[in-house]
Amino acid sequence: MVKSAETGMRYKMIIKNVLLETVCGITSTLPENEHIEFAFAGKSNVGKSSLINGLMNRKALARTSAQPGKTQTINFYHINDQMYFVDLPGYGYAKVSESEKAKWGKMIENYLHKSKKLRAVFLLIDIRHEPSGNDRLMYDWILKQGFEPIIIATKLDKIKRSQMQKHVKMVKEGLKVVKNTIVIPYSALTKQGREEIYEVLDAYLKMEEEPDPA
Numbered sequence: 001m002v003k004s005a006e007t008g009m010r011y012k013m014i015i016k017n018v019l020l021e022t023v024c025g026i027t028s029t030l031p032e033n034e035h036i037e038f039a040f041a042g043k044s045n046v047g048k049s050s051l052i053n054g055l056m057n058r059k060a061l062a063r064t065s066a067q068p069g070k071t072q073t074i075n076f077y078h079i080n081d082q083m084y085f086v087d088l089p090g091y092g093y094a095k096v097s098e099s100e101k102a103k104w105g106k107m108i109e110n111y112l113h114k115s116k117k118l119r120a121v122f123l124l125i126d127i128r129h130e131p132s133g134n135d136r137l138m139y140d141w142i143l144k145q146g147f148e149p150i151i152i153a154t155k156l157d158k159i160k161r162s163q164m165q166k167h168v169k170m171v172k173e174g175l176k177v178v179k180n181t182i183v184i185p186y187s188a189l190t191k192q193g194r195e196e197i198y199e200v201l202d203a204y205l206k207m208e209e210e211p212d213p214a
């Protein structure tokens, strides 16, 4: 997002170029990127690829699949030579073996722990349903790694507008979110919520430019 210095007016975040730069499997060495990173986590089928595509303004660069759990890689999308979106493997896919799950747990933990460039973690939760045990584990685990997850409540178009606040409350209570947690309802169909997400990204990008406002 660009803000004019003269008028202070807001402009929409412009996605100039997008590159799937690195795909990490379970034994891969994680990249040491020069630009800041935003990670996206959530159970498989929650709408992670759809959100990432929506934010990147691409129809299908991040795979959206009828085969949940297929994407067991960590994918790094380089955007505008400015930042990375990091697509983490979805959890809660029953067909993956316990040992495979454990390996992925370690891999994600390693990433959250070691990345010097990771600035924020987005946790996606289906707005229709109460968060699952796995969602709560993931939330607590991200907290433990030192990040306060930004919650994206996905598939907003699947509920009535009048139900939105009630569902947001359900998500917040289900996760027992810490005070001041940001929850942004989002629809991949209508793109409702996208500007708010861009604003969050923009705030982090600005912090890189002007590290200490004090």
Ligand SMILES: Nc1nc2c(ncn2[C@@H]2O[C@H](COP(=O)(O)OP(=O)(O)O)[C@@H](O)[C@H]2O)c(=O)[nH]1
Binding pocket: 042, 043, 044, 045, 046, 047, 048, 049, 050, 051, 063, 064, 065, 066, 068, 069, 090, 154, 155, 156, 157, 158, 186, 187, 188, 189
């Ligand atoms: N109606 C609706 N469907 C969605 C939305 N987001 C994702 N989907 C659908 O949910 C399924 C899983 O989405 P995907 O992005 O692949 O989920 P992922 O496994 O978390 O990456 C696909 O059929 C998507 O089209 C949304 O906001 N609204």
Ligand SMILES: [Mg+2]
Binding pocket: 048, 049, 050, 063, 064, 065, 071
């Ligand atoms: Mg996906």
